[in-house]
Each structure stands twice: as C-alpha cells, then as structure tokens.
Amino acid sequence: MKKIIAAFDGLNYAENTEAYAVQIARQEKMHLFGIFLDDPTYTSYKIYDLITKEGVNNTKLKKLEAKDKATRTAAAENFESACRKSGLTYAIHHDHNTPILELKHESIYADLLVINAKETLTHYPEKVPTRFIRDLLTDAQCPVLLVQDTYQPINKIILLFDGEPTSVHAIKMFSYLLPHLKELETEVISVKPADTSLHVxxxxxxxxxxxxxxPNASYTIVKGWPEDEIVKRLKKQATGALVVLGAYKRGSVSRWLRESMADTLMKEIKLPLFIAHNK
Known part of the structure; x- marks a missing residue:
C-alpha cells in the first residue's frame, strides 16, 4: 500500500488539501497521513498583541495559547472525520519543530505529498509561489501535488514534455503512483523552437x-517560447485538468536567473500541479 501525506497548517486548515488527498487515497487505495505542522513558535497572534504599559499581559497570552491549541485540535479532528467517512486507513503526525524541515523529512518516507499551493506557515499572505513552497519543492524527496483553493474533480491529465529526463521522470512517477487517473483524457504538450520539426x-x-x-494520449506540438505557449494553452483548459511536470532541476544560482516552469505556472494558472524531479 502506497503512502500519501497531506500537509496542513493547523491554524489555517486547508479543506482543499483534505479533499484532494482523501479522494486520491480512496481511489488509489493509499494509506493517508495527515501531517500537522504545529511549530509552537508559530502562532495566530503577534507579540505586540500582548504588550501593555506593564509589559506582557500573561492572562491574554494564556487565552490566545488556549485558542490556538483548540484550533489545531479541531483541524486534526476535521481531517480524522473526513478519513473515517471515506473508509480510509489513516494516521496523524503532529510535528512540533521547524515546519519546512519537518515536512522535507516526512517526504523521504512518502510516495506522494499533497499541499496547498499557497501555503505559507506565516502570519501574512505572500505572492505565489510562496517562500515555503519554493523551499519545499527544491528539496522534497517525493513527488508533490500542489492544489488550488477549490476542489475540482480531476477529469483530464496534461503531461508537459520537453525531451529532458526530468519531464520523463515526472510522467513515470505519475503513472506509477496514480494509475487510475491514466484512464482519463490525456494530452501531451511540447513546445519546440521555431526552426525545428513538429515531431515529439x-x-x-x-x-x-x-x-x-x-496508449490513448493525444499530442500537441507547438513552436515558440515554452513559458508563453504553455501558459497560453493551460489558461484555456477547463477546471478539472491536472498538469504533470518536472521542475526545480536547476541549481539555486540558475533559479535566480530564470524561474522554474513550476514557478511560472503557479503564478499564472489555477490548476493542480503534479511536480516530480530527479536529482
């Protein structure tokens, strides 16, 4: 039985992550683990909320700590309830250290990680891709499924293929991990330079x-700049499509000079992304 992990901020529970993870685990008969990143230094309140003329208001601090604890408990209970209703085998991990390090470590022993594409594990919103997600994708040790705010049943698979090993690896991993989804409509998209043939x-x-x-996949070959052409075509896709791609193969210096395709897609489209990279 494969192991799928779904990562949650217990103070800001992502129901979309739950919905995708539960559906995939049920369909593929996976064991689902809820990973709750409960770093005690990360709270729903800010330190200046506690400051008075007399210093830190300990009474208010205790109330806010109790509120955060109750919120995290309720989040875990929501996850557990969803798993039971779906008849899944499941477990819950409460990780209490640095969230990004804990999640990277969890990914070593997982077949697939599901997480909200906008996850920050901070007090404030960030532009997509967030620092947390960029850091996670760089070092994740299993494929990652980035999901959008609203759950949409998956009804089409789009495989991005550029002829490089990392894109083939992503297609392989998707095939091995989610065989039931291969029965859906599947399209391979490749973008080639203007002076080349239209062969895959x-x-x-x-x-x-x-x-x-x-065996029933269709092929779309276009010419132009990959980031432009792929974004243009994916924006025309109906909700329910899922995109498979390799990403983050380049070194950190290279990523400063040019974004990963995954970064571009996270900014420009609203579809779930299955990302796998070989190192």
Missing part, C-alpha cells in the same frame, strides 16, 4: 514509452 522530442522512444503507459 525523442519521437520514437517517447511514443514507445507512452503506448505502454498512456
């Missing part, structure tokens, strides 16, 4: 591979 990169080998994994 590594045409013969790629199509031999695809016949064994996605």
């Amino acid at each position: 990169p590594d045409n013969k080998l790629m199509k031999e591979f695809m016949k064994r994994h996605y």
Whole structure:
C-alpha cells in the first residue's frame, strides 16, 4: 500500500488539501497521513498583541495559547472525520519543530505529498509561489501535488514534455503512483523552437514509452517560447485538468536567473500541479 501525506497548517486548515488527498487515497487505495505542522513558535497572534504599559499581559497570552491549541485540535479532528467517512486507513503526525524541515523529512518516507499551493506557515499572505513552497519543492524527496483553493474533480491529465529526463521522470512517477487517473483524457504538450520539426522530442522512444503507459494520449506540438505557449494553452483548459511536470532541476544560482516552469505556472494558472524531479 502506497503512502500519501497531506500537509496542513493547523491554524489555517486547508479543506482543499483534505479533499484532494482523501479522494486520491480512496481511489488509489493509499494509506493517508495527515501531517500537522504545529511549530509552537508559530502562532495566530503577534507579540505586540500582548504588550501593555506593564509589559506582557500573561492572562491574554494564556487565552490566545488556549485558542490556538483548540484550533489545531479541531483541524486534526476535521481531517480524522473526513478519513473515517471515506473508509480510509489513516494516521496523524503532529510535528512540533521547524515546519519546512519537518515536512522535507516526512517526504523521504512518502510516495506522494499533497499541499496547498499557497501555503505559507506565516502570519501574512505572500505572492505565489510562496517562500515555503519554493523551499519545499527544491528539496522534497517525493513527488508533490500542489492544489488550488477549490476542489475540482480531476477529469483530464496534461503531461508537459520537453525531451529532458526530468519531464520523463515526472510522467513515470505519475503513472506509477496514480494509475487510475491514466484512464482519463490525456494530452501531451511540447513546445519546440521555431526552426525545428513538429515531431515529439525523442519521437520514437517517447511514443514507445507512452503506448505502454498512456496508449490513448493525444499530442500537441507547438513552436515558440515554452513559458508563453504553455501558459497560453493551460489558461484555456477547463477546471478539472491536472498538469504533470518536472521542475526545480536547476541549481539555486540558475533559479535566480530564470524561474522554474513550476514557478511560472503557479503564478499564472489555477490548476493542480503534479511536480516530480530527479536529482
């Protein structure tokens, strides 16, 4: 039985993460683990909320601590209730140290990680991609499914393929982990330079591979700049499509100079992203 983990901020429970994780776990018969990132230094209140002329208001501090504890408890109970209703085998981990380090460590022993694409684990909102998600994707040790704010049943799979090993790896991992989704409509999208043919990169080998994994897949080959063409096409997709891609292969210096395709897609489109990269 495969192990899927769903990561949550217990102070800001993401019901969309729950919905996607529960549905996938039920469909693929996976064991679902809820990972609650309960760093005690991260709270719903700010330190200046407690300051008075006399110093820290300990009575107010205790009330706010109790409120946070109750909020986190309720979040875990919501997750547990959803799992029971769906008849899943499940477990809950409460991680109390630095959230990003805890989640990276959890990913070593998971087959798939599901998380809200806007997760921050901070008091304040951030632009997408958030620092937490960028850091996670850089070092995650299993494929990551980034989900959007509203759950949409998955009805189409889009495989982004550029001929590089990392894109093939992502397609493989999706095939191995989520075999039931391969039965859905599947489209392979490739973008090539203007002076090249309209054949799929590594045409013969790629199509031999695809016949064994996605025999009914269709192919879309366009010319132009990948970030522009892919974003343009994905924006036209109906809700319910899921995008598969390799990402974050480049070193940190390279990422400063040019964004990962995943960064671009997180900013520009509202579809769930299945991201896997080989190191």
